[in-house]
Amino acid sequence: xxxxxxxxxxxxxxxxxxxxxxxxxxxxxxxxxxxxxxxxxxxxxxxxxxxxxxxxxxxxxxxxxxxxxxxxxxxxxxxxxxxxxxxxxxxxxxxxxxxxxxxxxxxxxxxxxxxxxxxxxxxxxxxxxxxxxxxxxxxxxxxxxxxxxxxxxxxxxxxxxxxxxxxxxxxxxxxxxx
Amino acid sequence: xxxxxxxxxxxxxxxxxxxxxxxxxxxxxxxxxxxxxxxxxxxxxxxxxxxxxxxxxxxxxxxxxxxxxxxxxxxxxxxxxxxxxxxxxxxxxxxxxxxxxxxxxxxxxxxxxxxxxxxxxxxxxxxxxxxxxxxxxxxxxxxxxxxxxxxxxxxxxxxxxxxxxxxxxxxxxxxxxxxxxxxxxxxxxxxxxxxxxxxxxxxxxxxxxxxxxxxxxxxxxxxxxxxxxxxxxxxxxxxxxxxxxxxxxxxxxxxxxxxxxxxxxxxxxxxxxxxxxxxxxxxxxxxxxxxxxxxxxxxxxxxxxxxxxxxxxxxxxxxxxxxxxxxxxxxxxxxxxxxxxxxxxxxxxxxxxxxxxxxxxxxxxxxxxxxxxxxxxxxxxxxxxxxxxxxxxxxxxxxxxxxxxxxxxxxxxxxxxxxxxxxxxxxxxxxxxxxxxxxxxxxxxxxxxxxxxxxxxxxxxxxxxxxxxxxxxxxxxxxxxxxxxxxxxxxxxxxxxxxxxxxxxxxxxxxxxxxxxxxxxxxxxxxxxxxxxxxxxxxxxxxxxxxxx
Amino acid sequence: xxxxxxxxxxxxxxxxxxxxxxxxxxxxxxxxxxxxxxxxxxxxxxxxxxxxxxxxxxxxxxxxxxxxxxxxxxxxxxxxxxxxxxxxxxxxxxxxxxxxxxxxxxxxxxxxxxxxxxxxxxxxxxxxxxxxxxxxxxxxxxxxxxxxxxxxxxxxxxxxxxxxxxxxxxxxxxxxxxxxxxxxxxxxxxxxxxxxxxxxxxxxxxxxxxxxxxxxxxxxxxxxxxxxxxxxxxxxxxxxx
Numbered sequence: 001x002x003x004x005x006x007x008x009x010x011x012x013x014x015x016x017x018x019x020x021x022x023x024x025x026x027x028x029x030x031x032x033x034x035x036x037x038x039x040x041x042x043x044x045x046x047x048x049x050x051x052x053x054x055x056x057x058x059x060x061x062x063x064x065x066x067x068x069x070x071x072x073x074x075x076x077x078x079x080x081x082x083x084x085x086x087x088x089x090x091x092x093x094x095x096x097x098x099x100x101x102x103x104x105x106x107x108x109x110x111x112x113x114x115x116x117x118x119x120x121x122x123x124x125x126x127x128x129x130x131x132x133x134x135x136x137x138x139x140x141x142x143x144x145x146x147x148x149x150x151x152x153x154x155x156x157x158x159x160x161x162x163x164x165x166x167x168x169x170x171x172x173x174x175x176x177x178x
Numbered sequence: 179x180x181x182x183x184x185x186x187x188x189x190x191x192x193x194x195x196x197x198x199x200x201x202x203x204x205x206x207x208x209x210x211x212x213x214x215x216x217x218x219x220x221x222x223x224x225x226x227x228x229x230x231x232x233x234x235x236x237x238x239x240x241x242x243x244x245x246x247x248x249x250x251x252x253x254x255x256x257x258x259x260x261x262x263x264x265x266x267x268x269x270x271x272x273x274x275x276x277x278x279x280x281x282x283x284x285x286x287x288x289x290x291x292x293x294x295x296x297x298x299x300x301x302x303x304x305x306x307x308x309x310x311x312x313x314x315x316x317x318x319x320x321x322x323x324x325x326x327x328x329x330x331x332x333x334x335x336x337x338x339x340x341x342x343x344x345x346x347x348x349x350x351x352x353x354x355x356x357x358x359x360x361x362x363x364x365x366x367x368x369x370x371x372x373x374x375x376x377x378x379x380x381x382x383x384x385x386x387x388x389x390x391x392x393x394x395x396x397x398x399x400x401x402x403x404x405x406x407x408x409x410x411x412x413x414x415x416x417x418x419x420x421x422x423x424x425x426x427x428x429x430x431x432x433x434x435x436x437x438x439x440x441x442x443x444x445x446x447x448x449x450x451x452x453x454x455x456x457x458x459x460x461x462x463x464x465x466x467x468x469x470x471x472x473x474x475x476x477x478x479x480x481x482x483x484x485x486x487x488x489x490x491x492x493x494x495x496x497x498x499x500x501x502x503x504x505x506x507x508x509x510x511x512x513x514x515x516x517x518x519x520x521x522x523x524x525x526x527x528x529x530x531x532x533x534x535x536x537x538x539x540x541x542x543x544x545x546x547x548x549x550x551x552x553x554x555x556x557x558x559x560x561x562x563x564x565x566x567x568x569x570x571x572x573x574x575x576x577x578x579x580x581x582x583x584x585x586x587x588x589x590x591x592x593x594x595x596x597x598x599x600x601x602x603x604x605x606x607x608x609x610x611x612x613x614x615x616x617x618x619x620x621x622x623x624x625x626x627x628x629x630x631x632x633x634x635x636x637x638x639x640x641x642x643x644x645x646x647x648x649x650x651x652x653x654x655x656x657x658x659x660x661x662x663x664x665x666x667x668x669x670x671x672x673x674x675x676x677x678x679x680x681x682x683x684x685x686x687x688x689x690x691x692x693x694x695x696x697x698x699x700x701x702x703x704x705x706x707x708x709x710x711x712x713x714x715x716x717x718x719x720x721x722x723x724x725x726x727x
Numbered sequence: 728x729x730x731x732x733x734x735x736x737x738x739x740x741x742x743x744x745x746x747x748x749x750x751x752x753x754x755x756x757x758x759x760x761x762x763x764x765x766x767x768x769x770x771x772x773x774x775x776x777x778x779x780x781x782x783x784x785x786x787x788x789x790x791x792x793x794x795x796x797x798x799x800x801x802x803x804x805x806x807x808x809x810x811x812x813x814x815x816x817x818x819x820x821x822x823x824x825x826x827x828x829x830x831x832x833x834x835x836x837x838x839x840x841x842x843x844x845x846x847x848x849x850x851x852x853x854x855x856x857x858x859x860x861x862x863x864x865x866x867x868x869x870x871x872x873x874x875x876x877x878x879x880x881x882x883x884x885x886x887x888x889x890x891x892x893x894x895x896x897x898x899x900x901x902x903x904x905x906x907x908x909x910x911x912x913x914x915x916x917x918x919x920x921x922x923x924x925x926x927x928x929x930x931x932x933x934x935x936x937x938x939x940x941x942x943x944x945x946x947x948x949x950x951x952x953x954x955x956x957x958x959x960x961x962x963x964x965x966x967x968x
Binding site: 464466481485486634635636637638639640641642643644645646647648649650653670673674677680681682683 | 777778779780781784793794795798817820821824825827828857858859861882883901902904905906907908909
């Protein structure tokens with residue numbers, strides 16, 4: 001094990017656009033790798049969340065029971081929790097279903113709009129919670145990076161600042177929905 | 179014109195003298211709701227049946243105060259041997275009439291030698307329960323309209339204002355703004371058209387002082403308004419009454435009609451050159467319309483929402499004209515002040531709070547009802563002596579004063595004299611006079627939640643802090659009552675209290691956090707007891723790890 | 728005795744800067760004239776102010792009360808502070824409340840990138856909303872031939888109500904309900920397309936600070952608003968006085 005700080009990314013209810021934007025930092029990922037170890041992510045093969053991670057980026061809103069338990073677990077094992085992107089920060093598009101009952105959302109998706117196998121799944125797919133909510137409504141969050149998605153430059157800037165031990169000032173580079 | 183008032187007084191006294199007995203039945207809203215009108219009819223029938231019609235009369239009068247014991251009846255009020263009966267039913271009519279010339283009906287007796295009746299000092303309520311509110315003659319016979327005639331014939335407008343200033347009277351609607359000062363500013367405002375408005379949009383939960391005054395003694399308000407009109411130079415007045423008070427409105431209408439016929443309202447009042455007309459405007463049930471700028475908007479036919487002040491209505495009020503707005507109880511004190519002088523009034527009360535104040539006692543108290551006491555009376559005396567103590571024999575925990583804008587005063591502070599400054603030092607307010615007494619079983623979190631729900635639904639929705647902030651505060655309080663709150667919720671609640679209080683546009687929003695802040699101040703433990711039970715950290719981690727896998 | 732003259736020119740200090748003012752100028756106007764930024768969402772040049780958004784609250788020396796800059800007039804010797812820590816905190820809270828009240832989803836909004844609420848959130852450094860969202864259920868009204876109304880994005884600033892009433896003279900819009908249930912409605916709470924008073928002028932659409940009112944056929948981020956007609960309208964208005 002190296003002495004470098006550790007980095008993790010977690011994908012909850014989001015479109016993975018924030019992860020794509022993260023990858024858009026292109027060759028700078030080498031700079032990042034020199035500064036930190038990516039120990040857990042949909043992008044790597046680790047199956048188990050490590051005992052303690054220095055920085056964890058969260059993409060996506062908390063929508064299902066799995067999301068809910070996962071984010072609470074991640075919080076317990078993370079020093080600095082970062083809400084990455086509008087879904088994590090505001091619940092964004094996933095929250096648009098909050099105006100409707102879970103049952104009617106599922107019916108619309110799996111029965112009304114389905115051509116085959118018209119049936120609401122009860123196994124494998126985690127149960128939806130009543131509402132999709134931002135990460136900070138469930139656990140304390142240390143840094144917020146709004147944006148849909150946040151620009152690659154913004155993500156890179158935020159990470160290098162955090163790794164340098166500073167809280168990034170993102171006021172001019174981010175906004176909701178941008 | 180004084181002669182005319184004297185004539186009426188003499189005629190009234192003669193009429194009264196013709197009867198050996200007078201039976202008064204309270205027909206104000208409280209007793210009416212327990213069939214007092216039917217009791218009155220039964221008494222009348224019974225009197226006729228006994229052939230006593232020529233020497234015994236039955237009257238409907240206003241509120242006698244002790245609403246808890248209604249329907250109330252008095253026999254030969256204010257005469258030696260006055261008898262009060264409580265919880266009377268239609269079936270008791272025969273016994274009461276039969277007892278008139280013999281011994282009273284003991285099973286119905288309501289003692290009047292108790293503190294509830296003895297400790298009060300009545301000015302605003304001086305005629306309540308003693309006159310028929312639908313007969314101007316009875317009001318006149320008790321010195322009614324003599325204050326107005328004195329003002330019109332013997333005093334200049336500035337003399338009238340001087341008396342009001344000297345009286346030290348302060349606004350009885352809640353704010354406690356010096357009435358004399360308000361009259362002075364309106365009188366000094368430029369403009370040939372000015373208005374007088376009587377705010378009878380009483381909306382605090384548990385408060386019914388204004389309703390009672392309007393139902394029991396409506397002429398007193400008209401006289402007060404006319405004196406105000408003379409003092410500030412207005413010839414038109416409006417009484418803004420909430421639509422939920424149909425009896426008050428009906429009696430007020432009757433009173434206006436009678437006063438016009440008696441030349442106490444209208445053109446050339448009492449043979450002088452002074453004109454003053456009064457019209458009624460009905461509120462449609464919005465609490466916020468008790469706020470003066472919202473009330474004015476409502477009279478103008480607009481949506482009842484407040485606007486930022488300044489400019490104050492004294493300068494820019496109804497239809498942009500200088501406008502005097504006072505509460506019902508404030509106007510109820512005007513005629514006695516003019517009759518007896520401002521100094522007389524200033525001798526009653528304490529410190530910077532002069533005169534008397536009417537309170538509506540409600541909640542877990544034995545003597546629920548309406549009382550009037552001198553300012554400065556300690557809360558303890560109001561609750562335990564006049565109020566008769568706590569119903570059910572429990573201990574008193576707190577008193578809520580001032581309605582949704584007020585706060586809860588814990589039993590430990592009951593030696594506090596009731597005046598504007600002392601109550602606000604305790605984090606509550608005098609308010610319009612509602613006093614809700616709570617025993618030990620009351621949950622302070624629930625009390626705060628109840629009032630927040632009230633403010634949330636009564637917010638007019640114009641400014642953001644009140645419109646949305648009250649919803650969040652209510653939701654957090656709801657979490658507390660479900661025992662689901664977290665320390666973060668408490669922190670957020672306190673932040674919102676501060677924000678809504680300091681940034682809201684009108685008094686409703688600015689005072690909406692008061693019930694929360696005062697219960698947090700005195701009963702913080704109860705909030706802490708409503709927090710979510712903390713789970714053991716280690717167990718939680720293990721459990722969550724498992725789920726995540 | 729009437730005073731023979733009346734002072735019409737006032738001098739005051741805003742954030743320590745000496746400012747000369749006419750007596751009919753508000754603190755907000757003076758600040759804008761002097762390049763001092765005071766946030767607002769309900770103020771609209773050319774129509775009367777309502778002081779409802781509470782973003783322009785300022786501190787004035789000598790009073791504990793915070794005063795709305797849009798409705799507070801210049802007074803001699805006034806000392807105004809527009810940007811204290813306390814004011815900034817309250818303003819952020821106001822925006823928090825606005826975002827939580829309705830269903831604002833910037834990423835899929837027609838006004839994304841051209842929205843005053845979104846812009847102000849960035850300007851005031853709102854990185855997240857500190858209160859839970861309320862998620863009300865509100866129907867979109869697309870019955871009008873040219874425009875759509877999405878109350879999910881409405882912040883109840885009532886600019887549309889005022890511009891329609893005071894400038895166009897149609898009074899198609901007004902507010903219904905109380906508290907958080909308040910809703911901007913057309914005519915007697917009927918679909919906008921059936922509101923006979925509407926002249927289809929579109930001023931309401933142009934002055935709406937968010938994407939609540941927009942031209943039909945615009946996709947995400949495509950709705951830009953033209954405000955250039957407002958100074959003209961204001962001149963017209965003053966001419967009418």
